[in-house]
Amino acid sequence: MKITKDLYQSNLVLLTDFYQLTMAYAYWKSGKGEQEAVFNLFFRKNPFQGGFTLAAGLDYVIDFCKNFKFERADLDYLEVMKNKDGSPVFEPVFLEYLQNLNFTCDIDAVEEGTVVFPNAPLVRVRGPLIQCQLLETTLLNIINFQTLIATKAARINIAAQGEPVLEFGLRRAQGIDGALSASRAAFIGGCTSTSNVMAGKLFGIPVAGTHAHSWIMSFETELEAFQAFADAFPDQCVFLVDTYDTLNGVKNAIKVGEILRSKGKEMIGIRIDSGDLAYYSTKARLLLDEAGFPDAKIVASNDLDEHIISSLKSQEADINVWGVGTKLVTAYDQPALGAVYKLSAIKQEDGTWEPKVKLSQQSLKINIPGFHNVKRYFSRGKAVADMIYLEDKEIDPKGVIIIDPNDATRRKRLMPAFYQEEVLLKPIFKMGKLVYTIPSLAEIKNRAGNQLESLDKTHKRLVNPHLYPVGLEENLHQLRMELVLKAKKFDNGMD
């Protein structure tokens, strides 16, 4: 998959915040540009007040990094930027530096379709300060959005309890790629198909759709409209029944269904897009059953999300297929994940790594320092806890304590020897070379399904989920505490 090359004529090197370029310039001026650093991309809270998050977007990130290169047109744009006194913002020698800049970072990341939790890194970037900064904004844009939508899709699919969920949010999505990325992430999160034909073409996602209200309205009668559609698509008849009167629409669908049947064809079903879906689906089911169409599916749509689907399920609505749009592709109730990208260590002249923290009046916003990774422990195939740990400290297989990063009194003792374990950050790039075999979208979707399966169902509850244990290994916790207290020397952070 080459989304940036297929879709965009130029690469995305300028899809960044201007301050990344001013910082790059200032690092270069101050001679720090090549100093090695480690940054971590992570989020602080599961979205939608949920109990898990589903990582997505890595494939775009890989493509962005592979094609990372300042092109002539990019430099031309930067070259003409002027200070108030008319002098250029960026010295020509710096632009030359950018022109010759090759991507040489190490990137380790959680694979797409992995279940992840707050505070643990999704992506870790190690490399020269300038490069680390120049990657920040694009990585955040990509991972923030696709992870958000994959998670929303997973929640909606959990609510649908295995019944097909069709994504058709294109018309309400936030821009062109807001739609394309969302279709991709929704598929990863469990959706069966998309309405977005371009997403179908680019990503190989199955596309679905039949007709709209306008189709019905363009004919003199609904019956004529259904019949004309059946003439064109005898094998794909899902009749939209609510243009004028829903139950009368069902009756018309049945009439055309009978004609189809007389020709050896079978209608697939009906779609209801308005009104009380519990009421109309039940009435429609009765009509269909009585008329001898017990296998005709009822597709429902109209501002659905996981909560409305759960409610319809609990009311025993007779709905078999769920069409979701706006609420899914915009992540309506929380349209941003809020992941950040923070410096956690920097290499000193003597070759040692100096761990770094950023303080904040809000304790939640203090990052995790050092060169760290995440390990997941499993028991009989079920995930039991995630541990964030310093890569250079040994883990005692006989016992470790993990400590909640936001509440040092919440701790858990683990016996690593008793569990299976998986290191979640996988090597993606080594010194700028891709070392990862990119899975297909189908493999990613499959992984997501398995990952959700490995999670206890109490963590997947849509409301008030059971908190999955994620903690800092004791040495890392200590390091963080020391650094925070040292940095708070001015006063004690309580003004």
Place this chain on the structure above:
Amino acid sequence: MKITKDLYQSNLVLLTDFYQLTMAYAYWKSGKGEQEAVFNLFFRKNPFQGGFTLAAGLDYVIDFCKNFKFERADLDYLEVMKNKDGSPVFEPVFLEYLQNLNFTCDIDAVEEGTVVFPNAPLVRVRGPLIQCQLLETTLLNIINFQTLIATKAARINIAAQGEPVLEFGLRRAQGIDGALSASRAAFIGGCTSTSNVMAGKLFGIPVAGTHAHSWIMSFETELEAFQAFADAFPDQCVFLVDTYDTLNGVKNAIKVGEILRSKGKEMIGIRIDSGDLAYYSTKARLLLDEAGFPDAKIVASNDLDEHIISSLKSQEADINVWGVGTKLVTAYDQPALGAVYKLSAIKQEDGTWEPKVKLSQQSLKINIPGFHNVKRYFSRGKAVADMIYLEDKEIDPKGVIIIDPNDATRRKRLMPAFYQEEVLLKPIFKMGKLVYTIPSLAEIKNRAGNQLESLDKTHKRLVNPHLYPVGLEENLHQLRMELVLKAKKFDNGMD
């Protein structure tokens, strides 16, 4: 501006819902493909519980329509689609038809930067049914999102009372174009600059930004970091003061400000990105003033929106420049506008137009039939009411009654002769030919400013605004009532 050509290698003809293609095929099969129709794009409610909406996105729409063409790769994708029995979904002759399809519609639209209200068309498309359908989804995607963000930006700028608002939402935006389109729309809505360098390059929007917390953290001390930044950018120093301790940060900024001054330079100001912005801005102002920096600006950021800015204003926070990101570019509190695109009339074989309505259990969702337009009446430069009217009915200059489309008891009598008037839908394409002179982005932004100026301030109130009068001209109201009652013949729509 050529966004689709500059950004995308292929045009956006497949950025559509699959059902547009199945309907196109079925129209073609049934011989209705060339039947002329009129569709209107409109929304039903101002977003953000506000009193107005600011139209944006037309430039993208124009570009999409100008480049509307099925290319070989698009047809190749459609050609391999198969039914369950292995037969092709689309007959080869239909794909040939698509290949030869040229855009021949009339498009009339509200200009970008125009203040608009619910129910009135933003875009009216007249042309062959197939073409009208094939435009629907892309037009909705573009107009829905850019209009939403332009409106959000206008609200935030109203809250900022003329002080500069900088947009820097790229990292939290919904995908690549979710960021680019948002930067463009935010600029139209009144923002001064963007952090998004690619948006700067593509659209000519001024870009802004200085440095992040990571800049500070990469040095041993904050003072060193400020000094190094000042060495690189003596004319552009906005120091981020809250990495460790906000007020100590201000003191360090002052120290470097004094060094700059000794070299004949002046720091621009400081930025606060966390903590209580009212408290810290006031304390910082005092420190800056006492140190002899009364002109240093205080930039504030951290999850700002129009409500938080209003609150900070009412608390007399000492903030001069507002940095907004997530809440603006995702329209956080309402991430979709919900505009729709509805058939309102279809040409009969005898050449007359047959008006059309779609019913709904929700009265709010019944569309406005016929070939209609919108007129705005002005008195002394202020907008007084919008009238939606049938183009073929004459308007009596001595008196018209306009009727609220959602409440027939709300009416207003107008004497058109007493007012200036403007027809809001302007001809954009005639028979597929562009007849509109595309304004520059600066002109659009300027228009938006003037349009907001023409609106009484009670309609611009952020909470509980005064409802601006928009109504159906009497003949149109009658037509709609008749069509609805006729269509509800089955029962009376109350089951």
